[in-house]
Amino acid sequence: xxxxxxxxxxxxxxxxxxxxxxxxxxxxxxGASVGEPTPPVRQYVDPARLDRQGTQVQRLPGAPRVPSxxxxxxxxxxxxxxxxxxxxNAHRRLPPASTLKALFALTAxxxxxxxxxxxxADAELTGIGAGSSLVGVKEGYTYKVSDLWNGVFLSSGxxxxxxxxxxxxxxxxxxxxxxxxxxxxxxxxxHVVSPDGYDxxxxxxxxxxxxxxxxxxxxxxxxxxxxxxxxxxxxxxTWSYGIANTNRLLTGADGVDRYPGLLGIKNGYTSNAGxxxxxxxxxxxxxxxxxxxxxxxxxxxxxxxxxxxxxDWGFEAAGRVRPVGSLLPARTKAAARSDAQAxxxxxxxxxxxxxxxxxxxxxxxxAVAAPEREDAPSGVSAGLPLALxxxxxxxxxxxxxxxxxxxxxx
Numbered sequence: 001x002x003x004x005x006x007x008x009x010x011x012x013x014x015x016x017x018x019x020x021x022x023x024x025x026x027x028x029x030x031g032a033s034v035g036e037p038t039p040p041v042r043q044y045v046d047p048a049r050l051d052r053q054g055t056q057v058q059r060l061p062g063a064p065r066v067p068s069x070x071x072x073x074x075x076x077x078x079x080x081x082x083x084x085x086x087x088x089n090a091h092r093r094l095p096p097a098s099t100l101k102a103l104f105a106l107t108a109x110x111x112x113x114x115x116x117x118x119x120x121a122d123a124e125l126t127g128i129g130a131g132s133s134l135v136g137v138k139e140g141y142t143y144k145v146s147d148l149w150n151g152v153f154l155s156s157g158x159x160x161x162x163x164x165x166x167x168x169x170x171x172x173x174x175x176x177x178x179x180x181x182x183x184x185x186x187x188x189x190x191h192v193v194s195p196d197g198y199d200x201x202x203x204x205x206x207x208x209x210x211x212x213x214x215x216x217x218x219x220x221x222x223x224x225x226x227x228x229x230x231x232x233x234x235x236x237x238t239w240s241y242g243i244a245n246t247n248r249l250l251t252g253a254d255g256v257d258r259y260p261g262l263l264g265i266k267n268g269y270t271s272n273a274g275x276x277x278x279x280x281x282x283x284x285x286x287x288x289x290x291x292x293x294x295x296x297x298x299x300x301x302x303x304x305x306x307x308x309x310x311x312d313w314g315f316e317a318a319g320r321v322r323p324v325g326s327l328l329p330a331r332t333k334a335a336a337r338s339d340a341q342a343x344x345x346x347x348x349x350x351x352x353x354x355x356x357x358x359x360x361x362x363x364x365x366x367a368v369a370a371p372e373r374e375d376a377p378s379g380v381s382a383g384l385p386l387a388l389x390x391x392x393x394x395x396x397x398x399x400x401x402x403x404x405x406x407x408x409x410x
Contacts, residue, residue, distance in 0.1 A: 050090040050208060050325040057086035063320035067313050069306040070297040073207040076314040079215050079280060079287040083323035085314055087207065090325065093189050094293050096205035097268030098133070098156045099276045100197035102213040103190065103205075104165075104174070105152065105223055107181045111168040114146035114222070124166040125159055129198040132158035135234060135243060147235055153226040154245040155234075156268065161196040171195065186329030187212045199272040210291035212327045214265045214278040218287065227264035248304050249279060256304045259311065263287070267303070275303035281311050288314040289327075 049056050057066050066086050073089040084090070119142045128134075135150075135157030137143065143163075151160030165174040174195045182190040189206035197203075217223040230251050233240040247267045248256035265278040274294035281288055290310045295302040 046324070050084065050087055053089055055086065055088045056090070056324040058322035058324055059317070060320045060322065064313055064316050067306075067309040069292070069295065069309060070302065071207075071292045071295045071306055073291075073293040074306070074310060075207040075211040075289075075291045076310050077211050077215065077289050077327050078314075078318065079218050079289045082215060082327040084208075084211075084325035084327065085288075085317060085321050085323060087324060090208040091189050091206050092293075093191075093204040093206055094276075095199060095203060095270065095273035096190075096197055096210065096293075097199075097270045097273035097276045098197040099210050099213075099266050099268040099278050099291075100178075100190075100192070100195070100203075100205060101152055101156065101161065101268070102210070102217055102227075102266045102278055103178050103182060103187075103192070104161060104195045104197075105149070105226070106185075106213060106216055106220070107178045108164050108168045108174065109149070109220065109222055112145045112164075114144065114149070116145045117142050118145065118148070118163070118167060120163055121166075124163045126162075127171070128158050128162055129194070129196075132196070132198060133246075134159045136236065136241075137163055138236070141235070141237060143235060149226050150229065150232040150243065151234060153264075153266070154229060154232055154243050156246055156266075158196040158198060165195055182209065182213075184329075185212050185216055186327070197268055197270075199270045207291040207293050208325075208327070210276070210278045210293070211289050214280055214289040214291060215327050217265060218263065218280055218289070224263055227266065228262070229264075247277075247279075248301065249307065254301060256301055257308075259308055265289075269300070275300060277303045277307050279307045279311065281315075283315050286315065286318055288318075290314065 055066055059065075069088075071088070073092045073094060075084060075087045075090050077084045120137055120139050122139045125137065125139060133156045135152075135155035137148070137151065137157065137159040145164075145167075148160045148164050151157035152164070162171070165171050168174055169177065175192050178192045178195055179190075182188075182192065187205075187209035189204065190209045191202055191204050193200035193203035217227060228250065230245050232243055234243045244253065245251050245264065247264055248254055249259040249262050250264050252258035259279070259281055261282045263280040263282060265280050267278075268276040275292075276294065277290075277292045279290045279292075281290075288311055290307050292303050292307045292310065295306050298305065
């Protein structure tokens, strides 16, 4: 009776203690809504896909076939998301010709206001490569910065590039600035030697990088304004003359039909690079960017027709293909270390690694994990009541055994 009474007292005390302890918070399995909703899982993209040779595309049922084009390298991407819809030899390093001027513009545009005026010095026009395309910049003439940019985008004028580079730190400094800008954008295939795109030993880029530059340019209204201008007047002292954009998809020149919704960007040609082109076009609520490097068939205008067919395909295929890559920069090492530290603290498994070139936002690039609730039950607090019950039972059994041994000794 004494033992039974002792057990009852212990159990009652334990029950009273249990009633004073906080009740663990409901878990997600209870059906209750807890905290912020979980964001949708980003679609995983094979990071090595764009490093492979040949055409890369993942068509879903009903998707159109990728057109057959002769370019050595090309990319079709969604400008808003950066998702690469299809590509061929995306990271093949090739001479970019004047499409490199897109990177020059991304780098130099912030240096000066469009209305700023500049009088050209003779030294600023030295070193222009033989056979370069020119807009007609003259020593001693005064130009607005916007005039010089029209010369860069419309006439692909290397003379205008030289002057703007001189105004922005000089030729060698601009080369370094452009290289840094390319790396910051995640363009790892580009090696800048001549900021105007003039053929130079070891100067290379890729269809992937050119698409990156095109997409970045679309974020800047000033860039878009210049790249989509078809005609402008270029000053020549007391008079001016008209210049036309050399992008035939934009102007419809030389028998090339204009492309509806084209936002321009930049074309190029050298004997070493062949024809190159970065194009962007908007249709409805979708904008695509296409880069094409060195078509092998069809003559000098083939680059425009191949870009046209790839744009047409991209608009038709959008939503009916899985992305094969992304134009977004790769996850940084710091972000990767942050993930590793978070896993070490929480004990949870790390999320699947994203593609090397960044198929979508990762930690540190816009995707923010929902914070853990401060009142969420931990392993210690949830297990405490069970531990107390076990202790109480153990104490009761020990007391019963002691009483029994005492009775036998008596």
